[in-house]
Structures are given as structure tokens and as C-alpha cells.
Amino acid sequence: MLIQQIGNGVFLGAVYALFACGYALVFGVLDILNLAHAAIYMSAAFIALALAGAGVPLLLAIVLAIIAAGLLGILLDRVAFAPLRRRNAGTLAPLISSIGVAIMIQGIARAFFGSDDQPFPSGTFATAQLQIGSLRLGVVDVTVLGVAIAMMLALSSVLRFTSLGRSIRAVAADRIAAALLGIDVERTIALTFFIASALGGAAGVLIGLEFNSVSVDMGARIELKGLAIIVLGGMGSVTGAVVGALLLGCVETLSVAYISSGYRDAISFGVMFLVLVLRPTGLFGRRSLRAA
């Protein structure tokens, strides 16, 4: 029972981690909260759903939806953040402009797909189950966990070992110094948005698959959890976001199993509130992205 619960927590946590990494990346590089992240998460799930409905094989549909989410991220930056960045508009304006884009994306999704929960077309994925010791896993669970782990490993190696990763870390540390050193700051920011949104989109597709349900409102359910996670891990720290997400996933499933499902979210946000008050830098501090 306990092992099954922790297993469920890890699954949930892995997907939360993908979502939160995108938040953390943008916050680490630009010091802004991107409130359209959850809308991109939702739209990627719908894109995957539409592709699967049109008969595209599932894995290809997942990959295409993730790329589409990344491109949407670049567009988001161009439309909502770049004009404000040029003007040094402070922290409030980007919050509002990203809310504006989020409302637009939701409106478009609602116009196309309606407000109801929608399942993937039957036969899209196998429903077989594996039994490992006392842990029971579906094929979907394994796919979800695999994609999540692969993407996080890819992210951390991009940040650590590539010249793009070096540029991202440089821009995060000091945008002006990075520009003086010849880094194309705008290009780096665009690519950061591509990566962050692709991660968020992947999370959306995977949650959609895991629960076999996609809806316009699915973003609202994870948006604030993403915030809780990046606070828990330390704002702007990608490692912190992963650890925070796994912690939150386990806290959630365990509190549902052993305390009360009604108070699940209060417990997550209570933990977040305590961390903020007692240790505002989070578990991993906010310099981690810069040092990663």
C-alpha cells in the first residue's frame, strides 16, 4: 500500500516536475512569472488529442504537440513579454500581459473544442498492466514516466553541457554583461521560452494521457501547484523544481491516502507557505540555475 502510494506520488511528481521546470526556467532567466504557462500546457494536450483523433500514431502526436507548445512559447514571448522587456516595465505588467495571452488561448481552445472533458479516442494506447513486486503499473504510466525522465535529463544536459545552456545561464546571471560578451540575448530568451513551453506542453500531454481526459480548465488545476513547487525548490532553480515536484507529488498522494482527500491542496499550500516563511530561498536557493 505504502509502496504503491509512493509510486503514484513519483508519477504525479514527475509530470509536475516537467511543468514546474518550465516555470522555473523562465523565472530564473527573466525574473518574471509566466501566467500563460498553464494555458500552453492545456493547448499542447488538445493538439495531441486532435492529432491522435486524426489517426497520427501516439508517440508522433506527443512529439508534434510538444514542438507546437515550444513554438507557442516563442510566440508568447514575442507578443506578451518582449515589448515590455524593451521598456523595462517592472514585474506587474508581464503578469497582466501573460494573463491576457492565457485568456486568448483558453478562448481559442473553447471555441474549437468546447468546455467539456474529452477522452483520447479509444485504442490510442494499450491498457495492459505490469506487476513489479507489489507495484502495479499501466503501459501509459511507464510511457509517461519515461518521457518525463528523458525530457528532464535532456534539459539538464542542455543547460550543463551545450553552448546554448551556457548562454541561458549567462543571460540569467546578468543580461547586460551577457550582451557585452557577444551573446544574442533575444535569441537566447526565445530559445528559453521554446524549451520552457515544450516542457510545459509535455506535462499537459502526459497528464491528459495519464487521466485520459483533456479540458480547457485543466491548466487551472496545475497552475498554482507549479508555483508551490518552484517556491519549494527555490525560485529559478531547475534541480529544486524537480525535487520540489517529487516531494509535492508524494505529499499529495500520501495525504489523500492517510489524512483526507478534502484537505490535500491545503496541505500542499501549507507546506509551501511554511517554506516561504521559514526559508524564502527554498530548498535549493535561487542561484542554482545560474550555477547549474
Place this chain on the structure above:
Amino acid sequence: MLAFFAQYSKLVDQAGINALLALSLSLSLRAGHLALAQAAFMGIAAYVGSIGAVDLHWTLLESTFAGALAAGIAAAILALPVARLRGIFLAIATIGFGEIARVVEINAPITDGAEGFSDIPNDAGTLAIYAALLATVAALFLLGRSKWALAIAATREDENAARGCGIDVGLVRTTTLVSGAVIAGVAGVLYAHANFFITPGDFGFPRMEQILVYCVIGGVTSSTGAVMGAAVMTALPETIRFLHDYREVTTGALLLAIIILAPGGLAQLWRRHA
């Protein structure tokens, strides 16, 4: 005029309540503090006021007073742990507080849970709402000419410099948060009585986002701006009703356009052209 009012009286009432909420948030924003717990304060007051009105037969005035008091006390308690937090960190902590409040409202034994609390006496009319709004605007106008307003402005511009001038920055933060919460509390009780039905979902993060939008669209640091922002954003969905399915998209696009083209909000545009 009367026909117009008959058709749109609900909208007019809603605009008044939203203006109160925007004013309430603008107090904290004026001090440079991104404290986003207005929806939670509104909810706490709405539940206290409604439960009192239904179970203890309070009048609207008693219910408003108790609700506002409860919201103020909640804010005073919240002010202690978040005293050291600034900027986005403060925003997230206060959003977290809002989520906790919402979950408690869903699960507490006396709120009737997620299904919502109903049968609240429907006695908050346009008159009561606009009387409250007028009183709030007048109070803020008078305060705007006091030393307190100077202390708030100084805290916003540079906290350390303000501290150097002998301003108790912590006190400014607490008083703006508490007085904002009292205003939000009044708005919450009026909201409950005007709609005679509330659910915890009415006071969640989407509501908080709306209030923030009213403030920033109107112009962060002025009462005129907050009221204008609330009026425009409340009327907008109704005005573009003819767009049907494209209403949401249009609202988002307009929001984006205003924030990109008029970073100081509508109040600033107004002043520039006046």
C-alpha cells in the same frame, strides 16, 4: 435610462463591487507590495457575513461589519509571517494563503462545502453598494492628503530610504494590508448579499487575477484608475456579447493591447489627454 438600468442593474452592481475590490488591492500596490490575498479576504468576509445573516438573522449592516472585521483580523494575522517577503515571493505566499482559505471553505462543517452556501438575504441593492463605494473613495481621498499617504509613497519608491526617514515600513505594510482587507471584506459581504449564493470557487485564484487586472488596467497608484479599470473590465464582456465564441479571445487581446500600449493604465492615458 430607466429601461437601461432595469436591463443592466446586475452589471452596475457588479461593477460597484469590483471597483471596491480594485480599490482594496490598490492600497497594497501603492505601497509597492504585491500582496494578492484580496479574493481570500473577500471570501472570508462573505462566509462570515452570510452565515451570520442566515443562521443568526443579522441585518445587512451587522453582516457587513462582522465580515469586514473578520477579513481585517485575517489580514493582521497574515501580515506577521509574510513580513519579510517582497515582490513575487510575497505574491506567491499570499496566493498560497488564498488557496488554503478556499480549501478550508470547501471542507469546514458550516459552509455547506463546494456545493455553495445559499438562501442569503438578497438585500444589498445598488444603493448600498454605491454608498459603500462612495464612502471608500471619500476615505481614500482624505487619506491621500495625509502623512500616511506620503509614508506609503515613500515605502513604494525606496523602502530603505523610507526607513531612513523614520518611517515604520512594517507598520505601513500591515496597515495597507489590513485596511485593504477591510474594504475587500465589505465587497465580499455585498457580493454575497447581492447574489444570495456563494461557493468557495467564487473566491479562488481566477477572482484574484481579475482584481489584479482591474488595478493594472486602470493604473496602479490611483483610486480613479482602480475604479475605471473595474468599470471597463466589468462592462467589456457585455459590450462585446455579439462576438459570441470570440468574446474570450477578444477580451484577452484587448487586455494585452492595453498593457502593451498604455503601461501606466487607463488613468494615465486619461491624464495625458486631459
